Amino acid sequence: MNSFPLGLIVFCAALFCFSPNTSSAKKLSRCDLAKELFFKFKFAKRLIPSLICLAEFGSRLNTSAVSEVKEDGSRAHGIFQIKDQDYCSVDADVRSECKVECEKLRDRKLDDDIRCVRQILSKHGLSYWEEWVKNCRGKYLMHFIHACFI
Numbered sequence: 001m002n003s004f005p006l007g008l009i010v011f012c013a014a015l016f017c018f019s020p021n022t023s024s025a026k027k028l029s030r031c032d033l034a035k036e037l038f039f040k041f042k043f044a045k046r047l048i049p050s051l052i053c054l055a056e057f058g059s060r061l062n063t064s065a066v067s068e069v070k071e072d073g074s075r076a077h078g079i080f081q082i083k084d085q086d087y088c089s090v091d092a093d094v095r096s097e098c099k100v101e102c103e104k105l106r107d108r109k110l111d112d113d114i115r116c117v118r119q120i121l122s123k124h125g126l127s128y129w130e131e132w133v134k135n136c137r138g139k140y141l142m143h144f145i146h147a148c149f150i
């Protein structure tokens with residue numbers, strides 16, 4: 001019998017399953033994030049290693065990350081780990097500083113994350129993030145963007 005069509009269908013199904021779907025990609029590379037921060041969001045280059053370090057230790061560069069409950073009872077959301085109870089809200093209650101639902105910080109679209117990050121930076125600086133204080137502050141960070149801009 002002619003089994004070719006079945007083989008073809010299996011092959012195509014496998015291809016579909018394993019091809020990276022960029023719209024739902026959750027884990028970014030350091031360089032993808034660095035380039036997006038620089039070219040799309042126009043961050044100063046000197047800030048980028050710190051932001052990559054923060055994203056790496058905060059979320060493992062996972063755009064949909066959500067943390068365990070912290071000591072203050074909050075959870076942190078998204079690639080930059082922004083906390084509910086201050087900067088994002090768990091429901092439609094928009095009293096949070098960034099007036100954004102935490103859920104929106106957990107998708108691949110970084111516009112609202114960045115808007116909120118800028119607000120946090122202007123108010124607290126990078127010290128808002130304990131992951132940054134613990135793992136990035138005062139450290140050599142240039143390797144986080146190594147070969148991203150050549």
Ligand SMILES: *[C@@H]1O[C@H](CO)[C@@H](O)[C@H](O)[C@H]1NC(C)=O
Nearest residue numbers: 026027060062063064065066
């Ligand atoms: C990203 O984080 C989400 C939520 O915590 C988790 O379900 C998912 O497995 C993580 N993805 C990767 C690639 O680590």
